Amino acid sequence: MNLYDHHLDDSELQPFFIDKNTVDDNARAAALVRQQSDPVRGWPRYIRNLDAYSRILRDHVNVQGIDIVVTLNETRAPSVTAKTFESKCINSGPCMLCHLDIEQKGVLTLDDRYLILVNPGITIPGDLTIASVNHEPQIIVDSFDDMVSLSKMLTDYLLFFNGAMAGASSSHFHFQAGIKNTLIAERQIDRLLDGLPVGNAELVPLHKSDTGRIFFLNKYLRAVYLIESTDDQELIRLFQQFFIDLRAMNQKMIRNISNVPDFGGSIRSLNMDETEPRMNLALKYFPETSKYQLLIFPKIFNRPSVYFKKGAQQIIVGMAIKESLGNLISCRTSDYQKLLESTKLISEIYNDTSISTAMADELNQSLRTVFSF
């Protein structure tokens, strides 16, 4: 059974459409979520996880003026504990995206090259996994334009990409998506763009054209860059240039850091050497203003130093795009309690996994030079 066999066409989704007059990929994805949640026709693992999700614990912690949502969410445990890209992991078993459960259904999109699936690890209900129909490596270089196209079709969603050494849990090429404006950092970044305060965070302009701009967000617990454009080709060009500069910085500076693999080593689960800078991406398109908004979180690694401690000292977290967007996920009660009680611990976890101030300075310098800003 290949991935095409899991596709549900519009006639099969028909009972699950809410507005039967507007059938686009947003409506198909929403109908798919309802189909997979259906007690009779749905996907049993997803239904169990929806039940577990109903018992999720969640609280806000203010860390250096920046609110972070801390959750205890067992549905995310397979992702948070995944060791797909850790060097000791020789064989992580059969690919979960090549071997779907029989009841796991999806919707083919983008010339039938991707299958939209529900994400069984639920951060926010409605989360999607968008898998390449073929088993290709988790690298973005030739697929960023697909991410742009998907964001323009799935306008109800924010599209995500986790780099291999920056929190991806599968080596099979995939994006994720979540309903727009549900993660706390989205609202914080909107506030900053509206000129309102978020702790001491500040937007530092690095580039401006007639149709686009790049900012660095300073003093925001983790380094993040914002690229906005109303022109998809400009967005792709700006991302490609950013990618080159970030990779050069990674090559120069991600080395000899405690618990962090040097940049450029062999990635066994991809069967190739590391060539892509470590980063999490989030992209959304606003049809009302024809604007794309891309967030890039450059990373050192997905595991902070507390992950490597022994016994009761260890905290199991995996810092990927949801965590970058302010949703810090734990899957053990003891870890959850420790995170709620220590803003210092949360600050260290972001600090250990994000690029350092010196690295951001180096990157900003090269971006300013290349964009003559």
Ligand SMILES: [Zn+2]
């Ligand atoms: Zn696969």
